[in-house]
Amino acid sequence: MAVSKMLQFVTVDRKTPEKREAxxxxxxxxxxxxxFAAERAAEQAGRCSQCGVPYCQTHCPLHNNIPDWLRLVAEGRLQEAYEISQATNTFPEICGRICPQDRLCEGNCVIEQSGHGTVTIGAVEKYITDTAFEMGWVPSIKPRTERKESVGIIGGGPGGLAAADVLRRAGVQVTVYDRHDRAGGLMMYGIPGFKLEKDVVQRRNDQLAEGGVKFVLNTAVGRDITFDAIREKHDAVIIATGVYKSRELGGDNHDAQGIVRAIDYLTASNRKSFGDDVPEFDSGELSAEGKRVVVIGGGDTAMDCVRTAIRQGARSVKCLYRRDRANMPGSQREVANAEEEGVDFVWLTAPTGFEAGAGDAMAGGVAVDMKGIELEGEDVATMHRIVSGVTVQRMRLGEADATGRQAPELIEDADYVEDADLVIKALGFEPEDLPTLWDHPELEVTRWGTVRADFRTHATPLDGIYAVGDIVRGASLVVWAIRDGREAADAILAKFSASVVPEIAAE
Structure with a gap:
């Protein structure tokens, strides 16, 4: 009688892939x-309890068939595992790297609730598709038959690329328009390489291009091409721009040099890793090297910033967050990684303003700005304010707010100054005003500025226009954008099929 390779969680301990020393x-x-090595991946997959109600699958936005591909990995049927994994997820190797599994699939694992430690779902998911690429099991997405319908996708992030994949496999003509010189959105320019190496993203871009998806890069809607021009070219349009407008901080000296947006800082770092010419980085404006860095925020973007600053050679890195560790929105795994690498978290602190001066701006006795340009006359006194610290108010947690988390309250007379040479604002993102930017006031938005779209089909009130990802949800996860893109593509295909009038056989 064959011995089952599953239900090993009682005798096999949870193991994660080896982590490099800090x-x-x-x-x-x-x-x-x-x-993971093949044996370790199979061993860890075999810990799955194959429960009747798979909460891991239920709490995955894509509802990936996790128990089935775990069983196939445990049984050594890796190619079949890849096919099951790819059936519901356009980019499983990316989700395996950057999804907050501790809040989604792994956080809801049944054996975790029983005290045995969750199955390492994310690591196995990553292993499956990386192996599939290495073994040549990933086929081209180029369809066998072509369709005449055309879809334009505005935005080459995860939502737009997921939609492009589904549509192109069905034979639809797909064009992706993106403002950057590389597709991938935040996967390429926002998320650092230590979480998601860029060749992993480029591999998918290449697969789409080889499959017939057309990329129109360095093209911003409203600047280089109009929204109406795109509509005229295509039978349907998907808006997948994401949200890039950073939330701002007020207070004294909030516009001093050395106070920068997280998206600018992370983009500069990633561009530098590509070998691009990045003047703002080379001048020191967007580099942390040798500086006392303070990051304001507690989400995943803040974690990306603090860990990037460490790698750039910062003198010190501190993260200010207005709640405590248990109430922060970012991944606890990322916090632990950051602490191992030398980041100092200062909990229950909120910035109220900034200190600024010209002391560190003297180069050989000459006043210069952040780019090294010499200042003269009134410019020295009026323009040359460089941040030297963050004015911080200590907080305590009070009653729970509408989200269920305890609301932070100010502690009177407990303010102090946190020294800083570089302050990075990682307070989240808001949608850009697309109706104004695109000169299209009839594009409906919600009171939050997000595009109004049906939550099932992702269709907007404008005929033939769909919207997916963060531009509809607000700042969210890559996995939700993938789901939206796939669902919108399915809705478009259904509409195309419904519009085809069947031929009537001649009598």
Whole structure:
């Protein structure tokens, strides 16, 4: 009688892939987790309890068939595992790297609730598709038959690319318009390489291009091409721009040099890793090297910033967050990684303003700005304010707010100054005003500025226009954008099929 390879959670302990030592990884942008070996992946997959109600699958936005591909990995049927994994997820190897599994699939694992430690779902998911690419099991997405319908996708992030994949496989003519010189959105320019190495993203871009998806890059709607021009070219349009408008901080000296947006800081770092010419980085404006860095915020973007600053050679890195560790929105796994790498978290603190001066701006006795340009006369006194610290108010947690988390309250007379040479604002993102930017006031938005769209089909009130991802949800996760893109593509295909009038056989 064959012995089952599953239900091993009682005798086999949870193991994660080996993590590189903090002292080594803080000096480069390579991914910090090593790959599972085949035997370890099968061993860990075999810990799955194959429960009747798979909460891991229920709490995955894509409803990935996790128990089935775990069983196939445990049984050594890896190619079949890849096919099951790819059936519901356009980019499983990316989700395996950057999804907050501790809040989604792994956080709801049944054996975790019983005290045995969750199955390492994310690591196995990553292993499956990385292996599939290595073994040549990933086929081209180029369809066998072509369709005449055309879809334009505005935005080459995860939502737009997921939709492009589904549509192109069905034979639809797909064009992706993106403002950057590389597709991928935040996967390419926002998320650092130590979480998601860029060749992983580029591999998918290449697969789409080889499959016939057309990319029109360095093209911003409203600047280089009009929204109406795109509509005229295509039978349907998907808006997948994401949200890039940073939330701002007020207070004294909020516009001093050395106070920067997280998106600008992370984009500059990633561009530098590509070998691009990045003047703002080279001048020191968007580099943390040798500086006392303060990051304001507690989400995943803040974690990306603090860990990037460590790798750039910051003198010190502190993260200010107005709640405590238990109430922060970012991944606890990322916080632990940051602490190992030398980041100092200052909980229950809120900035109220900034200190600024000209002391550190003297180069050989000459006043210069952040780019090294010499200042003269009144410019020295009026323009040359460089941040030297963050004015911080200590907080305590009071009653729970509408989200269920305890609301922070100010502690009177407990303010102090946190020294800083570089302050990075990682307070989240808001949608840009697309109706104004695109000169299209009839594009409906919600009171939050997000595009109004049906939550099932992702259709907007404008005929033939769909919207997916963060521009509809607000700042969210890559996995939700993937789901939206796939659903919108399915809705478009259904509409195309319904519009085809069947031929009537001649009598």
């Amino acid at each position: 002292d080594a990884r803080r000096h480069d942008f390579d991914e910090i987790y090593r790959e």
